[in-house]
Amino acid sequence: MRNLDLTSLRSFVAIADAGGVTRAAGFLNLTQSAVSMQIKRLEEMLGTQILDRSARQVGLTPSGEQLLGYARRMLALNDEIFGKLTRSEPEGEIVLGVPHDIVYPAIPQVLRRFAKDYPKMRVSLISSFTRVLKAQFARGECDVILTTEKDVGAGGETIAELDLIWVGAPGGTRWKQRPLRLAYEHNCFxxxxVQAELDRAGIAWEMAVEADSTRVVEATVSADLAVHTVLQGSEPPYVERINHGGQLPDLSRMKVNLYIADPAHSEAVLALGAMIRQAYVARPGRPVVSERGDGLQQDHHLAGGLSAAQ
Structure with missing residues (x-):
């Protein structure tokens, strides 16, 4: 009987989730050539091609798509057995700081998975602005935080870069009127x-709403009383992206950064950070820049379709 190599299957699943060899190798702490060789051995053992290398972006062949479901189940069972029989489950609390509009959709999924893998750990989720979260992190009050910034600070890791976009009421016309009425929270980064970009474009503006509540801003915008800006993919319900055709200035890209306490007080802290990182990378619709190497096409991805707050 021939036995499938779980290490090769893990590399295959990582490529499928990350969309390329480069990202997969990073998550597995392996070289790109090592990952490529594992895929080659797996294809030789199965006698079929599982990755489609003919296009600009690495994809799965029909055989690869069929294998993926089996591979996920085999790895999940392997990890469950290994975890139950070898690991003493860590106990304690992790404080996770997340800007308010990044909570959905990624964070509930991460917390659900984390609770399954670390049932004795408790995660305290706090939500605030980036500057507040970074101050709490610096004082040791948070173990893991996410931020949105133009750059990344010391000890941080950029896990996505997203465009800042204009949003307004569905079918609204307020964005066409001058002065342009804006709605923001007081501490919005x-x-x-945005105001500086409007000034450079010579567009008159005024503040319609300055609130302490995100809900107040959303209600004002959805009523077509003002416009707002959010990171692409983080549009709240009842608003939509404004297709302004150049009548409003294009805005900058922002980095979504991950900070993990060093030293971490528990292996669970590192695991939570890894789950958050993977949740961003695994989202569909990411911009792609392709390159060649190691006999496989490798793709660098910027996670999209996820939201972030200031």
Whole structure:
């Protein structure tokens, strides 16, 4: 009887999730050539091609698509057995800081998975602005935080870069009127940069709403009383992206950064950070830049379709 190599299957699943060899190798802490050789051995053992290398982006062949479901189940069972029989489950609390509009959709999925893998750990989720979260992190009050910034600070890791976009009421016309009426929270990091872009474009503006509540801003915008800006993919319900055709200035890209306490007080802290990172990378619709190497096509991805707040 021939036995499938679980290490090769894990590399195959990582490529499918990350969309390319480069990202997969990073998550597995392996070289790109090592991952490529594992895929080659797996294809030789199965006698079929599982990756489609003919297009600009690496994809799965029909055989690869069929294998993926089996591979996920085999790895999940392997990890469950290994975890139950070898690991003493860590106990304690992790404080996770997340800007309010990044909570959905990624964070509930991460917390659900984390609770399954670490049932004795408790995650305290707090939501605030980036500057507040970074201050709490610096004081040791948070173990893991996500931020949105123009750059990344010391010890941080950029896991996505997203466009800042204009949003308004569905079918609304307020964005066409001048002065342009804006709605923001008092401490919104995007606010001053947007105002500066409007000034450079010679577009008159005024603040319609300055609130302490995100819900107040959303209600004002959805009523077509003002416009707002969010990171692409983080549009709240009842608003839509404004297709302004150049009548409003294009806005900058922002980095979504991950910070993990060093040293981490538990292996579970590192595991939570890894789950958050993977949740961003695994989202569909990411911009892609392709390159060649190691006999496989490798893709660098910027996670899209996820939201972030200031």
């Amino acid at each position: 995007f606010r001053q940069g």
